[in-house]
Amino acid sequence: MTVNGLAGSVLRADLSQGRVRCEPTELDLVRAFLGGRGLNVAGLLRELPAGVAPLSPEAPLFVGVGPLVGTSFPGGARFNITARSPQTGILGDSNAGGFFGPELRFAGIDQLVITGKAVHPVFLWIDDDRVEFKDARGLWGMDTVQVTTAIQQELGSCDVQVAVIGPAAENGVLFSGVFANLSRPAARTGMGTVMASKNLKAIAVRGTGEIRVADPGHFRECIARLNERILAHPEYEIRTRLGTTSLIKSLQVIGGLPTRHFQSGLFEAADNVSGETIEQRYKVRSKACFACNIPCSRYLVADDPRFPGLHFEGPEYEPLAGFSARVGNADLPLALYAIDRCNRLGMDAISVTEVIAWVMELGQRGMLASAEADGLDLEFGNGKTILALVEKIAGRDGFGNVLADGVRAAAHRLGRGQEIAMEVKGLELFQADVRAMKGYALGNAVASRGADHLRSEPWFEFSGDHEEAIRRYGIPEAADRLAWKGKGKLVAHFEEMAAVSDALGVCKNTYNNMEVLDWGETAELLVATTGWPWTGEEVCRVGERIVNAERMLNARWGITRRDDTLPRRFLDEPAGPPGSPSAGSIVELSMMLEEYYEARGWDEATGLPTAAKLRELGLED
Amino acid sequence: MQPVSICPSLSQFYYVNAPARDKGHLADLCTWPGAALQTTIFGTMASRLIVDETRCSGCRACEVACSDVHENAFSPVLARLRVLKRDAERIDRPIVCRFCADAPCVAGCPSEALSQRSDGVLQLDAARCESCGQCVLACPHGALRMHPTTGQPLVCDLCGGKPVCVAACVTGALGLEERE
Secondary structure (H helix, E strand, O other), X not given: OOOOOOOOEEEEEEOOOOEXXXXXXXXXXXXXXXXXXXXXXXXXXXXXXXXXXXXXXXXXXXXXXXXXXXXXXXXXXXXXXXXXXXOOOOEEEEEEXXXXXXXXXXXXXXXXXXXXXXXXXXXXXXXXXXEEEEEOOOOOOOOHHHHHHHHHHHXXXXXXXXXXXXXXXXXXXXXEOEEEOOOEEEOHHHHHHHHHHOOEEEEEEEOOOOEOOOOHHHHHHHHHHHHHHHHXXXXXXXXXXXXXXXXXXXXXXXXXXOHHHHOEOOOXXXXXXXXXXXXXXXXXXXXXXXXXXXXXXXXXXXXXXXXXXXEEEOOOHHHHHHHHHHOOOOOHHHHHHHHHHHHHHOEOHHHHHHHHHHHHHHHHOOOOOHHHHOOOOOOOOOHHHHHHHHHHHHHOOOOHHHHOOOHHHHHXXXXXXXXXXXEEOOEEOOOOOHHHOHHHHHHHHHOEOEOOOOOOOOHHHHOXXXXXXXXXXXXXXXXXXXXXXXXXHHHXXXXXXXXXXXXXXXXXXXXXXXXXXXXXXXXXXXXXXXXOOOOHHHHHHXXXXXXXXHHHHHHHOOOOHHHOOOOHHHHXXXXXXXXXXXXXXXXXXXXXXXXXXXXXXXXXXXXOEOHHHHHHOOOOO | OOOOOOOHHHHOOEOOOOOOOXXXXXXXXXXXXOOOOOEEEOOOOOEEEEEEHHHOOOOOHHHHHHHHHHHOOEOHHHOOOEEEEEHHHOEXXXXXXXXXXXXHHHHHXXXXXXXXXXXXXXXXXXXXXXXXXXHHHHOOOOOOOEOOOOOOEOOOOHHHHOOXXXXXXXXXXXXXXXXX
């Protein structure tokens, strides 16, 4: 057997037939798409029949794990879960760390393809090469923590890794995620809802196999260099202490918090809810994903009489800012409790906090009466309302039913509030005011799964490093967050990096935000892994190919330039408040888009890849 | 599987009803609900492994590094140590060989394949080992596991004095104390 760093197999499970089939991983596809997100989009392009609804049994669901997952690459832990999104109708794709991805690889699996619908709830139990559909009728209705524990007990081992859905997914909430290690969600775009539509409550895996790379000695050298670079990075210390929660303070400094539904970039209670405050009051211990040397997560125990026994791993910045600044809540324990509820119920905290904040702004503007919303007090920051809505949404209960399809659908259903719905292509926007960061604004407008920062994460625009900006993009302003110039090239570059990162199965904190490997070094590592020749240019091409393939897929569902836009607020309303470091800024989107399509080699009028570009990437049909 | 004979004070830490699949997975059955976090010093002789559980991030880089250098493969089940994890109870506990004085695993070996050097480190004579698993059953700490294909115990050799697990641990949960 050739040693190439791959686990070796694609496992196909047909839930309707109750059959599984194992195929060798296609090396040509790995060469072109690497793995993870790349292999998944290749699978969707090839296997999703035209006209199949996202929640129909025929729609396939892909779980991809890249070639560095399970190795000593620090944070090579991530899995991607991909299907047509029930929430947006376009590409659905979400990614999580923890320990589930590596375990799949140790069981010999590079990709899992799930189709069909079981006659009753089941969970898939992969015990190395033994695969079973197990009865999950007794598990249906359990929250993510309960079901994880119950499955580990049933299987007799806490070493079994489990990815589960919660009650929200079962109830058809369209932004339900897939949760590994209790609080590591692949939350975006409703992949949990797709699992529920197949009557699949969980995927459990134990692998006792091994991953072998082509040149272990060289691989070790590459990783040793990488580790040195990570440990010496200026952000290392803050990342190990606070992880992404440090962003509460950093975004407050530039006036970029999503306060009260993006009505202000400053949050007066930022200190109350900051990562530093969590560290001081509640942090018990640092936590990390598989083999990662940046333990950026934490166990916390929040001692608050209102929420007895509140303890969990987390949170990340996104849910934290969502349940504080975005909904105008200064009560940290309440925010943490709401995050824990979202995790247990199995929902995307970004989408949940958007619909809550949107409702509160409707209330503030007199566009929605309390009586229409189950009598809830719609004032920003009302803790009772926040907690009540989390439960109502998850249960599709009362007014929660209106919100459970996402903010775009809710606005449509109520017939109002479209102009303040903070979404792109049907997916809710993350926790930052993009008027304070133009590259992120463009990134959100063009991201292949709808509003999203993790499709590009162009951190470089915060650097202010003009010389480097000229070297990379030929335009000094690419390094200035409030400038629009140069952002087309910047975002295209970072989209490729993000795609490669998701395809390899590594974490964007290191690969994108800390830029610990350039294209050439990534190629060197891939040579050591696969034993195949790779150049930096080829690695970059894989990223470009993934971005283009996702665009083609979205084009099938009618996506064009017209959809590459942002909520009106960012285009028309100057950022506030007056005096903040981003005050007065608006997003000059059309200029950036022109630059972007040009950098991509896409048709400027349609925003779609040209035939020449597709040929160049080997993507012609 | 034979009834597991373990130190009675540890029996409460095992799932008694769990289906025991094979001897190699004995330690999978180990659990420690509500146990207090503690710092423990293992090893008795020239050098000792120090485990500070309060600092363990649960990342398992130690397992990965161990299997990498000993087996040229990334595979936690081939590691000579493991991190016992129970997410719901906030447990991340490195389980390492304690290099016990009068090691029960050595005493439990019917074919005299396992021996202990004067510095406490175990040695396996692979030619004599009959893969019977008695050593794994004898270890009261769940620290010994069997190689999934050969069935022989995976014995920690402290990497000749420079353990890679310690080098891979960034939080200081694993440490080495050298004494002379």
